Amino acid sequence: MNALTLPDIAAQASRQSLPLDWVGMCGIAVPVLIDGQRLTAIADAGVSLDDGEARGIHMSRLYLALELLENAALSPMLLRRILQQFLDSHVGLSDAASLSVRTDLLFKRPALVSPLAGWKRYPINIEAHLKNDVFHVELNIQIAYSSTCPCSAALARQLIQQQFVDDFANQALEHASVLAWLGSSKGIVATPHSQRSTATLNLRLNPGVDELPLLSIINEAEAALGTAVQTAVKRADEQAFALANGQNLMFCEDAARRLSMALRRSPDIASLNVRVVHAESLHAHDAVAQSRWVREAL
Numbered sequence: 001m002n003a004l005t006l007p008d009i010a011a012q013a014s015r016q017s018l019p020l021d022w023v024g025m026c027g028i029a030v031p032v033l034i035d036g037q038r039l040t041a042i043a044d045a046g047v048s049l050d051d052g053e054a055r056g057i058h059m060s061r062l063y064l065a066l067e068l069l070e071n072a073a074l075s076p077m078l079l080r081r082i083l084q085q086f087l088d089s090h091v092g093l094s095d096a097a098s099l100s101v102r103t104d105l106l107f108k109r110p111a112l113v114s115p116l117a118g119w120k121r122y123p124i125n126i127e128a129h130l131k132n133d134v135f136h137v138e139l140n141i142q143i144a145y146s147s148t149c150p151c152s153a154a155l156a157r158q159l160i161q162q163q164f165v166d167d168f169a170n171q172a173l174e175h176a177s178v179l180a181w182l183g184s185s186k187g188i189v190a191t192p193h194s195q196r197s198t199a200t201l202n203l204r205l206n207p208g209v210d211e212l213p214l215l216s217i218i219n220e221a222e223a224a225l226g227t228a229v230q231t232a233v234k235r236a237d238e239q240a241f242a243l244a245n246g247q248n249l250m251f252c253e254d255a256a257r258r259l260s261m262a263l264r265r266s267p268d269i270a271s272l273n274v275r276v277v278h279a280e281s282l283h284a285h286d287a288v289a290q291s292r293w294v295r296e297a298l
């Protein structure tokens with residue numbers, strides 16, 4: 001039997017001469033190593049097709065370059081090596097390469113008071129681009145937190161004051177009866193609304209950054225927000241959380257400003273786009289604020 005040569009359609013000339021901005025594969029399952037954890041991730045890998053005469057790129061070469069993700073910790077340098085391999089395997093066809101990797105980080109978080117801890121999930125997307133030797137990495141991180149409306153808190157306080165006036169009108173105030181009143185439902189006749197909120201951080205890293213600063217950025221963001229959502233919770237933790245929220249009233253504008261100012265201090269970040277969404281329990285719609293910033297060149 002004659003050995004047959006496999007037809008190679010990608011190597012043929014295109015019927016229509018037209019360069020393409022991006023060609024590749026989306027939704028590739030890959031394992032990644034981040035902060036010592038092996039995680040399941042989904043990758044999108046592609047290159048530009050600058051040779052408009054070429055029929056197609058070589059998908060398998062991109063796919064095989066992703067093997068580099070298996071054994072080394074995910075870092076800007078590793079991403080660059082993979083993108084360089086994309087381009088080296090497409091000489092004459094492609095000038096630009098990109099790779100995005102999305103996964104969920106899991107970090108163990110301690111409870112506020114009790115000696116418990118639990119896992120918290122942070123959805124992330126890491127995107128790397130290489131073109132004409134210019135390389136950059138962008139991080140997209142989602143962080144859940146709690147926000148309590150300052151306006152609603154002030155309105156609730158006013159109602160509590162009014163209830164106090166009604167209940168203690170024309171009476172000499174006695175410590176014991178005021179204390180009992182404060183412990184009753186009348187002492188908290190109105191409560192402010194609060195909501196689970198989400199901050200989405202889009203961050204472009206400075207070129208010299210060696211390691212992905214995921215945990216440090218998440219920690220800085222949660223410290224700036226003040227009331228990150230909790231994991232394991234006993235009553236003592238819930239009480240501490242109630243106190244933290246009462247001391248941390250914020251509109252979505254407050255949250256966006258705090259995050260933006262805190263992240264600008266990070267030396268790893270070249271530019272940012274912060275978007276916060278407060279999924280209001282007052283409304284059926286969300287309160288949203290956004291802040292963009294680009295570090296000025298030195």
Ligand SMILES: Nc1nc2c(ncn2[C@@H]2O[C@H](COP(=O)(O)OP(=O)(O)OP(=O)(O)O)[C@@H](O)[C@H]2O)c(=O)[nH]1
Binds near residue numbers: 008055
């Ligand atoms: N370019 C391209 N390839 C596709 C597409 N859909 C499936 N493929 C397949 O991807 C497979 C891998 O492509 P190549 O990397 O060119 O495979 P190959 O020619 O065996 O590998 P090389 O010898 O390295 O070029 C081929 O079997 C293609 O048919 C598509 O839309 N575009």
